[in-house]
Amino acid sequence: TQLLEQSPQFLSIQEGENLTVYCNSSSVFSSLQWYRQEPGEGPVLLVTVVTGGEVKKLKRLTFQFGDARKDSSLHITAAQTGDTGLYLCAGAYNFNKFYFGSGTKLNVKP
């Protein structure tokens, strides 16, 4: 059972386009993390957000934590082929124990 719902499940876009991925739950998190996972590898942490309403930027990636700490979004500006991968959000119910969403599979075409 996934406690976190991610949407869309699949996204295929052209290089240069913008996109937003959403992560939603009915539960409140102490923190939320975003990961990127490539085939055959473990997830790699992109960002941790802790405060409701927090916005963090990582180059072309913008992460937002909802005011109520139940949802989050990841926005990518001018996507590149290197952004292709599975994007996972993970919410912490008890600090360091995380529950993951089922992921958004992003394919950026050249």
Place this chain on the structure above:
Amino acid sequence: ETGVTQSPTHLIKTRGQQVTLRCSSQSGHNTVSWYQQALGQGPQFIFQYYREEENGRGNFPPRFSGLQFPNYSSELNVNALELDDSALYLCASSLLLGPNLFGNTIYFGEGSWLTVV
């Protein structure tokens, strides 16, 4: 390169058998969490070990058990394997400042692919 090493990388077992998966945490980390990732799904939390004690468990049956050693490496044991246990098993290493005190970044290993036939 995260400094988290898992072994074996791939293995095939028969239904009913037992398996042990191993994880070496990053140097300086005291906490290891185990996750199961089925094909096309996000990782599911199995349990966490903090300083050799279990520090939280997800919704997995008792046939999933673990250990953490004094050097903070860890093992995941699964008894009476079922076909649905086929998955990627991920180990995540981190430094906790206390059993419920968020420490630093979490690093994942590349996982152990288990196939049960």
